[in-house]
Amino acid sequence: MDARALETLRTVGTQGGVTAAAAVLHLTPSAVSQQVALLQREVGVPLTGRVGRGLRLTPAGEALAEAAVDVAVALERARAACDEFLERPQGVVRVSAFQSGAQLLLPALLTRIEAIEGITLECTDEDVAQDDFVALTDRMDVVVAHRPDDGLGWAGGRAVRVVPLLREPLDVAVPHDHPLARRTEVRPEDLRDLPWIAVREGFPVATVLGAVGARSGSAPRIVHRVNDFHVVEALVEAGHGVSLLPRYTFGGGARVRLVPLVGVRAGRRIDALLRRDRAERLVVRRVLDELRALAVDIDTA
Amino acid sequence: MDARALETLRTVGTQGGVTAAAAVLHLTPSAVSQQVALLQREVGVPLTGRVGRGLRLTPAGEALAEAAVDVAVALERARAACDEFLERPQGVVRVSAFQSGAQLLLPALLTRIEAIEGITLECTDEDVAQDDFVALTDRMDVVVAHRPDDGLGWAGGRAVRVVPLLREPLDVAVPHDHPLARRTEVRPEDLRDLPWIAVREGFPVATVLGAVGARSGSAPRIVHRVNDFHVVEALVEAGHGVSLLPRYTFGGGARVRLVPLVGVRAGRRIDALLRRDRAERLVVRRVLDELRALAVDIDTA
DNA sequence: CGTGACGATGTAGCGTTGCTGCATGGATGC
DNA sequence: GCATCCATGCAGCAACGCTACATCGTCACG
CATH class of the missing domain: 3.40.190.10 (Periplasmic binding protein-like II)
Structure with a gap:
């Protein structure tokens, strides 16, 4: 039972396919396929099953992949045991x-x-x-x-x-000349009907704006979907909408104000x-x- | 870090040398030596040290061998995880x-x-x-x-x-016509000055007879050292001495009696x-x- | 104190393993 | 129905790991 092959199987599981796993492991799909096939012959139980044009682990495969975690841990622990005898980690x-x-x-x-x-x-x-x-x-x-x-x-x-x-609060970003800019804090109700710049669906903190909207009573009006906060900042600065920006990360351009949001749990x-x-x-x-x-x-x- | 090489290192440790380990692993000493050397290069710490013409593990080597146990356990556990999906163990x-x-x-x-x-x-x-x-x-x-x-x-x-x-009591074996043969039990004192047939030094239960002697007051007089209990039995039968024989194992030839020994903890x-x-x-x-x-x-x- | 034996370790050579590249077959989606 | 994507089998090749042999150091024995 080769530890390398176990690692490969595990990667096929987590990456969800031979090709993806091969990319991670810096191998060709063929090599990955062969390793899994060999492992399968060794244990005598089918480890993978075709699903569509892809491939998924069988219950036995999952179990083996699970066990493979402990093998990998034990191996790294072995290496660490030696590193203790080196002066410094490297x-x-x-x-x-x-x-x-x-x-x-x-x-x-x-x-x-x-x-x-x-x-x-x-x-x-x-x-x-x-x-x-x-x-x-x-x-x-x-x-x-x-x-x-x-x-x-x-x-x-x-x-x-x-x-x-850490936990980073999400503040409301408004242009420096916006009516809300001088406030020390805003509430969800204050934000009704404002044009929002949000991140793309499926990306982290995309759901937060939804929560804010739910709290304010009406769904937020999303006019742009931009992932890069610097672009967001530029858009806010130019008056194309307001947004939620992480407090610590925000560089603090003078022409954009961050106003703390209270009354709703907005953070990441x-x-x-x-x-x-x-x-x-x-x-x-x-x-x-x-x-x-x-x-x-x-x-x- | 190869699991096979770790296993080899471990065997070198337990067997106390390259040659002995090679014999166990069905390899040549050269192969074992190379595996260890490769492992050593990988971790960057000396794993073995020469002692005389032999070789012993360094503290780092011991640590790695210790960790290798967990690797081996994890690997076997992985195999077992698959075997669960087979109907029967095989x-x-x-x-x-x-x-x-x-x-x-x-x-x-x-x-x-x-x-x-x-x-x-x-x-x-x-x-x-x-x-x-x-x-x-x-x-x-x-x-x-x-x-x-x-x-x-x-x-x-x-x-x-x-x-x-299990625990097996050691009984005193005497010829069927020996004075002690009709007793239901004997005490250490009864055994003084009898000619003993013992096992060779260093072999299991060799120490028991010493304990019996200590209890009886005088060191037992050992006239033969025989490891095989059947030979012992034959010698006892022929009247060449008495011995200690395990109760369950003893076939029970009619011409030799086993008499329980009390007053001292005699067993294996x-x-x-x-x-x-x-x-x-x-x-x-x-x-x-x-x-x-x-x-x-x-x-x- | 020399000699023989034993044990570890390098080196050369070879076989096997495991990789890549390419072709095939199956499933999907437009 | 055709193009695409993915897994897999096969041929070829490189690299790894083994064996066999030689060498060196250490220990026992005369």
Whole structure:
């Protein structure tokens, strides 16, 4: 029973297909298919079943993939056991973050890590839909993800560890000459009939605006759907609508005001997502520690 | 980090050398040496150190070998997870037992297992010194071993599981025409100055006779050292001395009497020894269950 | 104190494994 | 019904891991 093959099976499960798994593992679909076939012959139970033109794990396959998590954890723990005998943790850690989270956290994280000899950070910004954050953990060591404050958790199951970093309030962004700009706070009722700039459906915090609308009594009038907060800011600045912007991330252009929203729970939670096996790596734990400390700094600032 | 290489390292540790490990793994010493060297390069810490012409694990090596246990366990658990989806457990299980234990347990175990479709038992009798039973677990799935009743446990550490099977009293074997033969029980004092037939030094239950001697006040006079109980029986029968024989195992030739010994704790414990990873295998667990049930039958008979 | 034996470890050579590239077959959607 | 996408089988090739042999160091014995 090859640990590598188990890892492959697991990836086929999480990525939902041979081709996707192959991309993550830097292999050809053929290689992945062969590994799974070999594993299947070894255990004597069908592990995958065709569904349409795709492929899904059978219950046996799921069980094996589940067990594969523990194998991966044990292997990483073994490596960590040796690293304890090295003076300092070393290696490269791949960190991904959604755009605004990257802007908020990655620069400071990099300076913190730079001070530590031997750790190399490979950063990426990944803007994916809410449901796709978990799948990123196959490619990345640490995935900084966000979700609505009221939302449920992440659907990674036992295989991914969720580390809460901070809660960031969402404020109402209005042009500096807008009637609401001088207010110290606004309530949902104040926002009725305003033109909204929202994020695209399915993306994190898309649901928050809906909650605000429900609280105000009428569905918000969405005039644009823009994911990049800088573009949003530019649009708000030019008077094309109002929006919800995360408080800490917002750069603070003078021509856009952020007004706290009260009377409704408007915020996002920023979490670090990582596979349990990756979490065993000493360097990863070190980076994660820095990330948590950094989040605390921001939260208490 | 290759699970196979970890297994190899572990075997080098338990077997105490490259050559011995190679024999167990059915490899050449060169292959074992290369695997360890590769592992060492990967982790960047020395795992082995020369001691004399031999070789021992460094602390880092010990730590890694320890962690390797969990890897092996996780792998076997993965296999077991699939086997759950097969109707019946199947596979071959290698069982070893010391001579008299084999005689006592293996025939009945085989008949029990024969009733189960798909399980094949490969039995061996292995007469080794007390300290060498644990090392057998590398080659065998289940090792039936024995130790003095008062002795300490087994020195396998976290890696081997010890399953107690039964306690067998050691009786005094005398010729049928010996003065003690008509007694219903004897005390240590009664045994003073008798000629003893003992097992070779270092072999299990060798220490028991010493305890009996200590209790009687004078060291026993050992005239022969014979390991095989049948030979012992023949010697006793011919009047060449008395001995201690296990009660259940003793065939009961009419010309030799077993007399219970009171006033001193004379017995041996029969345990099943197996590596924790092997213990995860479904078939192994099944065989072990039968073995335990069998032992209970004997104990209560 | 030299000699023989044993044990670990390099090196050369070879077989096997596992990969890529391409072709095929099945299922979907426009 | 055709184009597309996906999984899979097959041929070829590279790389890995094994064996066999040689070497070096250490220990026992004369």
